[in-house]
Amino acid sequence: MPELDLSDDELLRYSRHILLDEIGIEGQTRLASATALIVGLGGLGSPAALYLASAGVGRLVLADADKVELSNLQRQIVHRQDTVGQLKVDSARQTLAGANSLVEVVALPERLAGDALHAAVASADVVLDCSDNFPTRHAVNRACVATATPLVSGAAVRFDGQFAVFDPRQADSPCYRCLFAEEGDVSDGPCATFGVFAPLVGIIGAMQAAEALKLLIGMGGAPLGRLLTLDLRSHEWRSLRFAKDPACPVCAQLASL
Structure with missing residues (x-):
């Protein structure tokens, strides 16, 4: 990603990041030059998009085919009561523009698949999978592996959440398919x-x-090879380790090339 010079306004806006040794001006300029793809603008994608925009990620690509419903507002904080009925990507773009007008927001009002998914992933520096079904998660994972794009995955239902990071740029990093088979249930439980x-x-x-x-x-420290789960009833976290599957049909062949 090409790096941009920060303006005086950006130096002030992001000053609390710049004060951190791990970020500094160099890290903040990397964010300004970066592209993040967010798949799903629901409960997970909402806070993720708001934080990425507020933090100064230069280009956010939002992909979701759904429209805002009244029942979404209980948890999907990027949407508002006056955007009910709008496409979620348009609703989110309006909110993000109000949070940080310096960020370019690209709205894709579609359920990405095939060549369109591959192209969107290939153009991103990181992908956040905020979808709610296994077919989409596996499709996003395949595209990330094929393009060597880091993937940050999340899921939540009832009081139970899970989180994992996959980085196909690293030969020993497992992929989502190493952890979850494609066979079986197509969803981990719709909120409805x-x-x-x-x-x-x-x-x-x-x-x-x-x-x-x-x-x-480029800070490092990503929890690769770990599935973090949260039971919010008791606020108990668990960390489950898993390794790259040498027989994985998605990432094993690429790793041997």
Whole structure:
């Protein structure tokens, strides 16, 4: 990603980031030059998009085919009561423009698949999978592996959340398919059926934004090969380690090339 010079306004806006040794002016300029793709503008994508925009990621690409519904407002904080009925990507773009007009927001009102998904992933420096179904997650994972694009994955239902980071640029990093088979249930439970505790998606979505920012500035420390799960009833975190599957049909062949 080409680096841009920061204006005086940007130096002031992002001063609390710049004060951090791990970020500084160099890291903040990397963010300004970066592109992040967010797949899904629901409960997870909402806080993730807000934090990435506020942090100064230069270009955000938002992909979602759905429209805002009244029942979304309990947890999807990027949308507002006066945007009910609008496409989620348009609703989110309006909110993000109000949060940081310096960020370019590209709205893709579609359920990305095939060549369109591959092109969107290839143009991004990091992908945040904020979708709510396994077919989409596996499709995004395949595109990330094929283009060597880092992937930050989140999921949440009821009071239970999970989070993982995958970096196909590293030969020993497992992919999403190494962890979850494509066979079986096509969803981990829609919110309309099982419900979801509103702050849970905020926690997981904020974690996705945090790891995406770390990846973009080259900070290191991503929890590769670990699935982090949260039970918010007891606020208990668990970290489950998993390794790259040598027989993975998605990433094993590419790793041997």
